[in-house]
Amino acid sequence: MKEIKSLSDLGNELKASKNTYLLLVKVGSESSDCAMNYYRQLHFEDRNENLLYADVSRVRDIHPNYGVNTVPAFLTFQLGEHTNTYKGCNNVDFFKNIIEGNFIKANRPAGDEVQKSVTVYTTPGCSWCTRLKSYLRKNGIYYSEVNVAADQSVAEELVRRTGQQGVPQTDIGGEWIVGFDQKRIDQLLNIK
Secondary structure: OEEOOOHHHHHHHHHHOOEEEEEEEOOOOHHHHHHHHHHHOOOOOOOOOEEEEEEOOOOOOOHHHHOOOOOOEEEEEEOOEEEEEEEOOOOHHHHHHHHHOOOOOOOOOOOOOOOOOEEEEEOOOOHHHHHHHHHHHHOOOOOEEEEHHHOHHHHHHHHHHHOOOOOOEEEEOOEEEEOOOHHHHHHHHOOO
16 A cells, blocks of 8 residues: 555556555544555455555645545546545445455446445444445445544534434435435335
């Protein structure tokens, strides 16, 4: 894992590697420190992955370039092109699955080739959050998870957007679901 100190450094790394992964953090933030802890645990025996990180409090030109306004954020690049951004403190398995391409896509109607973005807002110990995440995994739906207990500003933003404090709350392609509303989730994600 290598620290990046500027957008120019990132550009050089992107030219040198087919697949590049960048974790943007703010060192000292609970959620960023959580993500860094898991990111540091990544080990690949048979893969040569370009794992990078940058602290946005010291490197200020990367996150605006990729539209990132909250950290931690995990950016993926293929052949020098930005392919995706995943937010929140995610565990080692999450990072490995993204890097190894192990997420399965849900069944979709013809012409609908891209899964809607899914972000699940949770807290530790929330049983409905666990049920919701299990349901999404069982149906091959990729999602990013944001622990609102780890970052008060995220919790406040969630209340501002939905008017609700409870979790889980799920943003599916810009539509909000409060709680575990399986019927609505199935409808929005075309789960049969």
